[in-house]
Amino acid sequence: MSALPYGLRCDHRTTPLGVSGFPLLSWRLRGADPVSFQVEVDGVWSSGRVTDPAAVGTRYDGPPLRPGTRYDWQVTLWGRDGVPGTARSWFETGLDAWSAAWIAADPDAVEHVDPPTEGELALPDHGLLPCPQLRRAFHTRSPVTAARLHISAKGLYEAAVNGHRAGDGLLTPGWTDYRKRIQYQTMDVTRWITEGENVLGVTLADGWWSGYVGFDPRRPGYHYGRFPELIAELHLTYADGSAEVVGTDATWRVAPGHVRYADLLKGECHDLRAATPGWDRPGFDDSAWRPVVVTGHDHTLLAPAPDEPVRRMRRIAPVAVTRLGPATHLADFGQNLAGRLRLTMPEAEPGTTVTIRHAETLDGAGRLDTANLRTADATDVLVSAGPATVFEPGFTYHGFRYAEISGTAEPVEVSAVVLHSDMSWTGAFECSDPEINRLWRNIEWGQRGNFVSVPTDCPQRDERLGWMADAQVFLPTACFNADVAAFFAKWLRDVRDAQTPDGGFPNVAPRLSGVAEEGAPGWADAGVLVPWHLYQVYGDPAFLDVDSMAAWVDLVHRHNPDLIWRARTGPHYADWLAPGPATPRELLATAFFHRSADLTARAAAVHGRTADAERLRRLAEDIGTAFIKTFLQGPGRLVGDTQTGYLLALAFGLLPPEQTAPAARRLAELVERHGPQTGFLGVGLLCPVLSEHGRADLAHALLRRTDPPSWLHQVRNGATTVWERWDGAGAPSMNSFNHYAFGSIGAWLYGGVAGIGQAPDSVAWRELVIRPLPGDLTWARASYESVRGRIAVSWKRAGGAFDLAVTVPPGATATVHLPDGQTHHVPSGDHLFRSTQET
Known part of the structure; x- marks a missing residue:
C-alpha cells in the first residue's frame, strides 16, 4: 500500500x-x-x-x-x-497595496425612514441609524476572465454584484480590535460580471464597530467608531490580459434602505415599505441618492482574514408551534442555538408589523423568560409592504431555543438558521449511556453557539465577549470536536493585539474598553496556554509567539519578585462559579504563574531560543519551589484544602514525587465526600487528574452523577447546551444556558472514556496513547480527524471479554493500554485487541 x-x-x-x-x-x-x-x-x-x-x-x-x-x-x-x-x-x-478610500454615509445627512413613534405600529429605534446602501455603477469594455472583490468595513458589510450576493460569509469582516487590525475578505465574483454596465452594491451595519457590545452601561456602544465605513476594490482581468480596479471613492452614491436599524444585541428591523428594488442592479436611477463622504485613505491596518467567516451552517424546523393569542405564536426549536429566524410572511396589509422575540427558556406561564438577556433586546421586526415575503435578518444573531412571533394571525413558515464560524467537524463520540450522549451533543452545540468570529462566553445576553479563561479551559474539547486551527490563529492575533506594551494580557480579546482590562490569573494566562495546546495538537510552531508569551511571564515576575503572585492580579476572578470552598487566590494565581513560565520555556526551546528557554525553565522551577514552601502544609495537604487547589498542583506538576500520591488521595476524599466543587478553572482537570492517579472509577462516578452539581443534572432538566452554572440557579441576570466552560469534560469523553490521547511530549499526534477507561459503561466509540489523519477507537464488553479496535494514522505509533494491564506498542494501521479480565 x-x-x-x-x-x-x-x-x-x-x-x-x-x-x-x-x-x-x-x-x-x-x-x-x-x-x-x-x-x-x-x-x-x-x-x-x-x-x-x-x-x-x-x-x-x-x-x-x-x-x-x-x-x-x-x-x-x-x-x-x-x-x-x-x-x-x-x-x-491577497493584495500588497490598496488604492481605495474609506467611504461612508454622512451621518448628519441621513434621511431616517421611521415607522410611527406612537400607536400600535410604534417601534423602538435604540438611537441606531438606518443601514446605508452604497452603490457604484461601472462599465466593462470587453469580456472579463477573472474578478476578485477585496472588501472590508468598519462595521459589518453585505456585498452584491449585479444583484447577486458576493460570498456567503456573514457578520463580515468579523470582530477585531479595529484600532490594531481590520480584516478583509477576498471573493471570486467572476461569474457575476457581465459585459457592459455592472453594479457593485454594499449594505453596511454597525456591528461590533459602532453598535452595542458588552455590558458596560457607561459605554454600551461606539467602542471603536460612530458610524460604519466601507473599503473595497474590485480587480478585473480582461481577456486581453489588461486589468482594471473599481474601488471605493467619492463617486459612490448612498441612501438609506429598508433596514431601519441592525444591531448585534438589540436586533434588526426591516421596513419593506422603504425598499428600493433593483438598487444593486444595472439600470437603477440613483440620481436622488447622495454622494458618499470620504473618511480616509489609511490602509495600514488592513490584513487578510486568516480564518473562515461565520456562515449559515444549518436550518432547524420547530418541534412545536403554540398559539398564545389571536396574533401571537411561540415556536420551540427543541435546541438552544445561536442564529436567527427565517420566516415566510404571507400577504398582509401594508404596515403590518411582525415582531420576533427570542429566549433560551420559558417562565412558569409558558412565556418567554428574557431576564438573562439583560439589555440585549434580541428582537427582530418586519414591517410588511403588502406582498408575501421571506424575512431573515442579515446583521444580527441571537442565542435562543424559543421565539415568540407576534403581529400576524396567519401561520407563518418558520425555521431557525444556525450561524457560527465555519470549521470542519472532526470528532464524534458515542457510548452505551444515552444521557452521556446527550451531554456530548450539548457540548457540541455549546461550541457551535459560541464560536462566532471569536470564542465568546455566551450568545444570548449583552456580553458575547472573548473571555480568555473560558477559551483556554474549553480548548482541548474544542480541538477534538472541530478543526479550530484557523479560528484560533485569528483569535490569537486578537489576543496579541490586546496585549499592553508592558506585556499584560487582558481578560477578553478583542480588547473592549471598560471590561476588566487588566488580566486575571487563569484568564490572562490563556495568552500562553492556548498557543501551547494548539502547537501540540496541530504541530505548527507559528502558534508560539515566544516574545508575547515571555512578556506576560516577565510582567508577573517583575511585580512579584518573591514568586508568589499577589500583585497585578486584575479583578482576580479566582475559580469562577465554584460551588464549594474558595481556593486561596494566591495559590491559584501562583499555580498559573508556574504553568505559564513552564510552557513559555518549552515554546522557546521549540524555536531554538536556548538562552530564553533555560532562563524561563529556571524561573518555573523557582516558582515551584516557592509554591511548595508557601502552600504545602503537610503530607499531601495544601492551604485551603480545595479540589481546585489539588487539581492545579497535580496537573501542573507542582508537587514533589513523595507528595503526589497523598495529594491525589486527598483530592479523591474531597470529591467522594462533596461531589464536584470546582469552577471554571478546575473543572476541565477534574476527571483527567483523577484518572491519571488511579481513580477512574471516581471520575466515572462524577460523570454519571445526577444530583447537582453535575453534568447530568443539566441533562435531566432539559438542557440542550451546557449551562453557565452547575445547577442553572442564581441571579437571573447572570444565568446563561449556553456557556461552554463546564463542557470541558468533553475532552475526557474522547481521551478518558474512549481513550484517545497522545504522549506528553508528542506533537501533532505522532505518538498516540490509547487508554480506554470503561467504568461501568458497556461500549463506547470515538473518532477524530487529527492533523495527521483519522484516529478511531471502539470498545465493548461482552461475555466477560473486553474487545478494542484501534485505528492509528500513518506516520504515528500507539501505546495501547487494556483495562487488564496489558500494554501493546503498535504501528499505524487497524488493530484489534481482546482481554478476558479487567483489573
Whole structure:
C-alpha cells in the first residue's frame, strides 16, 4: 500500500483566497507510513525530496509570492515501496497595496425612514441609524476572465454584484480590535460580471464597530467608531490580459434602505415599505441618492482574514408551534442555538408589523423568560409592504431555543438558521449511556453557539465577549470536536493585539474598553496556554509567539519578585462559579504563574531560543519551589484544602514525587465526600487528574452523577447546551444556558472514556496513547480527524471479554493500554485487541 496525502490545507484552510506571507502547506495521511515528501508550488518553489516520516506539512520557503495571484501546489509522498502518492490544491494571495478610500454615509445627512413613534405600529429605534446602501455603477469594455472583490468595513458589510450576493460569509469582516487590525475578505465574483454596465452594491451595519457590545452601561456602544465605513476594490482581468480596479471613492452614491436599524444585541428591523428594488442592479436611477463622504485613505491596518467567516451552517424546523393569542405564536426549536429566524410572511396589509422575540427558556406561564438577556433586546421586526415575503435578518444573531412571533394571525413558515464560524467537524463520540450522549451533543452545540468570529462566553445576553479563561479551559474539547486551527490563529492575533506594551494580557480579546482590562490569573494566562495546546495538537510552531508569551511571564515576575503572585492580579476572578470552598487566590494565581513560565520555556526551546528557554525553565522551577514552601502544609495537604487547589498542583506538576500520591488521595476524599466543587478553572482537570492517579472509577462516578452539581443534572432538566452554572440557579441576570466552560469534560469523553490521547511530549499526534477507561459503561466509540489523519477507537464488553479496535494514522505509533494491564506498542494501521479480565 502506498502513502497517500489528502485534506490539503494552506495556513489551516482548504483553498483560501487572500493568503499573505509564507504560508504553511499541510496534508493528512492515509495508507502506508510515509518516508519522504516533496512539495511543489506552481513552478516557483520546490521543497526538494525531504526525508521525514513524521511530516504533515512544511512552510513555503521560496521567493516572495506575487500579490493577487493563484498558485497551484502539490505534495508527493513516498512510502517504503517507493511508489509516489500525489494530491493537488491551490491558494490565492491577497493584495500588497490598496488604492481605495474609506467611504461612508454622512451621518448628519441621513434621511431616517421611521415607522410611527406612537400607536400600535410604534417601534423602538435604540438611537441606531438606518443601514446605508452604497452603490457604484461601472462599465466593462470587453469580456472579463477573472474578478476578485477585496472588501472590508468598519462595521459589518453585505456585498452584491449585479444583484447577486458576493460570498456567503456573514457578520463580515468579523470582530477585531479595529484600532490594531481590520480584516478583509477576498471573493471570486467572476461569474457575476457581465459585459457592459455592472453594479457593485454594499449594505453596511454597525456591528461590533459602532453598535452595542458588552455590558458596560457607561459605554454600551461606539467602542471603536460612530458610524460604519466601507473599503473595497474590485480587480478585473480582461481577456486581453489588461486589468482594471473599481474601488471605493467619492463617486459612490448612498441612501438609506429598508433596514431601519441592525444591531448585534438589540436586533434588526426591516421596513419593506422603504425598499428600493433593483438598487444593486444595472439600470437603477440613483440620481436622488447622495454622494458618499470620504473618511480616509489609511490602509495600514488592513490584513487578510486568516480564518473562515461565520456562515449559515444549518436550518432547524420547530418541534412545536403554540398559539398564545389571536396574533401571537411561540415556536420551540427543541435546541438552544445561536442564529436567527427565517420566516415566510404571507400577504398582509401594508404596515403590518411582525415582531420576533427570542429566549433560551420559558417562565412558569409558558412565556418567554428574557431576564438573562439583560439589555440585549434580541428582537427582530418586519414591517410588511403588502406582498408575501421571506424575512431573515442579515446583521444580527441571537442565542435562543424559543421565539415568540407576534403581529400576524396567519401561520407563518418558520425555521431557525444556525450561524457560527465555519470549521470542519472532526470528532464524534458515542457510548452505551444515552444521557452521556446527550451531554456530548450539548457540548457540541455549546461550541457551535459560541464560536462566532471569536470564542465568546455566551450568545444570548449583552456580553458575547472573548473571555480568555473560558477559551483556554474549553480548548482541548474544542480541538477534538472541530478543526479550530484557523479560528484560533485569528483569535490569537486578537489576543496579541490586546496585549499592553508592558506585556499584560487582558481578560477578553478583542480588547473592549471598560471590561476588566487588566488580566486575571487563569484568564490572562490563556495568552500562553492556548498557543501551547494548539502547537501540540496541530504541530505548527507559528502558534508560539515566544516574545508575547515571555512578556506576560516577565510582567508577573517583575511585580512579584518573591514568586508568589499577589500583585497585578486584575479583578482576580479566582475559580469562577465554584460551588464549594474558595481556593486561596494566591495559590491559584501562583499555580498559573508556574504553568505559564513552564510552557513559555518549552515554546522557546521549540524555536531554538536556548538562552530564553533555560532562563524561563529556571524561573518555573523557582516558582515551584516557592509554591511548595508557601502552600504545602503537610503530607499531601495544601492551604485551603480545595479540589481546585489539588487539581492545579497535580496537573501542573507542582508537587514533589513523595507528595503526589497523598495529594491525589486527598483530592479523591474531597470529591467522594462533596461531589464536584470546582469552577471554571478546575473543572476541565477534574476527571483527567483523577484518572491519571488511579481513580477512574471516581471520575466515572462524577460523570454519571445526577444530583447537582453535575453534568447530568443539566441533562435531566432539559438542557440542550451546557449551562453557565452547575445547577442553572442564581441571579437571573447572570444565568446563561449556553456557556461552554463546564463542557470541558468533553475532552475526557474522547481521551478518558474512549481513550484517545497522545504522549506528553508528542506533537501533532505522532505518538498516540490509547487508554480506554470503561467504568461501568458497556461500549463506547470515538473518532477524530487529527492533523495527521483519522484516529478511531471502539470498545465493548461482552461475555466477560473486553474487545478494542484501534485505528492509528500513518506516520504515528500507539501505546495501547487494556483495562487488564496489558500494554501493546503498535504501528499505524487497524488493530484489534481482546482481554478476558479487567483489573
